[in-house]
Amino acid sequence: MASIVQFENVGLRYGTGAETLSDVSFNLPAGSFTFLTGPSGAGKTSLLKLLYLALRPSRGLIRLFSEDIVTLPRARLPAFRRRIGVVFQDFRLVPYLSAYDNVALPLRVAGVSEGEIETPVREMLEWVGLASRANARPATLSGGEQQRVAIARAVIGRPDMLVADEPTGNVDPEMAGRLLYLFEALNKLGTTVVVATHDVHLLSRIAHSQLMRLDKGRVSDPTGALRNPPRAPQGEP
């Protein structure tokens, strides 16, 4: 299967400090589901930032959707970003917009007409259990509700790639399972999914998912980085 993401000897340094990521190399096939794990400070969020084009690497090669991202002109970045859905660790909802408008934002940015926006946004809010909170501003939502709005915003445009940073950190296990089911459904539709998580229970819930472990800015086992995680035990969703 063709790689949708290709990292070769990627290094990332903030300012003049030590490298946060060093010699990171991996490929993600299109349509794959990958969990990114590792201890705090391992560089997971930095790696995700490279994936969702918030940063450029200090060295190495990154190819995304078959394009060299390192040398990609800045003017072409928006078109690439519209193909990537992002769930930020800190949600990053626009504080002056309602839950509905936050979820609708990627579609509006992409120029989708208002008539084509309402139904999918309402359905998405329904799916994440926030239909009744559509008009609420982020400040009036709980942490878990904000996280669900952030997830709805990330997936509303059916992105080619979904990048999620600790997407279930603030929700109860039942909602976590529901959200993971949403990711899996998207994945089955062809979306490549990358989820950074500390939650080891999640790893077993998605069949055919891959595991990549980061430690001190390096992929800890380059040869086995994308190995299959253990299967879910019988009885568990």
Added chain:
Amino acid sequence: MLRLHSWHHRNGRLLPEGQFAGPMPWVIAIMMFLSVLIAAGGLGIRDAARHLSDELAGRITIQMVEADPFERARQTQAVLRRLATLPGVVHVERVDPQQLEKQLAPWLGTSFDTTDVPIPDMVDVDVASRANALSEITQAVKSVAPSARIDAHGQWLTPLNKLMNLLKWLALALVVLMAAATAFTVVLAARATLDNHRDTIDVMHLLGGTDVQIARLFQRRIALDALFGGIVGLAAAAVVLLLLVERVRGLGSELVGNIALTSATWTALILFPLGGTVLAMVTARLTILRTLGRIL
């Protein structure tokens, strides 16, 4: 255009509501107030200079200074006849001697004898604005009255015109400086606004928003603030100008009284807030695009 409007309408709330908050609209109002007053002064001076020029530049006074009263009267009649037939002369008229005596009364009294103090005859001539009218009239007058003195009123205007021109250009320079100061204010305000909303901008970028889309949000808001400030400034300046015009008219001076504001001047002044809004919008757009260009 519809799509642009729709984008604004739907995403206006990406920025906090409560426009006209912060100092920028009020700074622009002050700048606009001063700019309108200065421009009104400059345009008023220009109009007054034109009015004076129209009124005086085409007028010539001929003094018949011949001492012999009979010869003087003969020359005056000859000049009147000669000028009446000259092309370019619109009107020629001897100034009423009684009116002259009245004007001289404060210095000579009312009972002086014109044989003891010969008073020159005066002839007023209105000419069409032709470049060689003065030389033709001079030639015609000298041919029948060699001693006559010809006084073109336009010559008096030269120093006044120079002063008025200087004031006009000074007013223009001050308006340009005000516009530059307004533009700098907008640059600072735009940068501050971008700093305040950096998180929203980052999110917009990461969702695939383009610099132009983001700039539209900010430039629209800044334009509205500028329009508000401009209208407030214009309204305040208009009140001051109306009071000033009223006072100037009350002076009754022919020179200063000409400094009135025409409807064309008022129209130009009313366009100032629109000009200020366009200036603010363009400045904001350029500043924002430049700043966003430094962000990945």
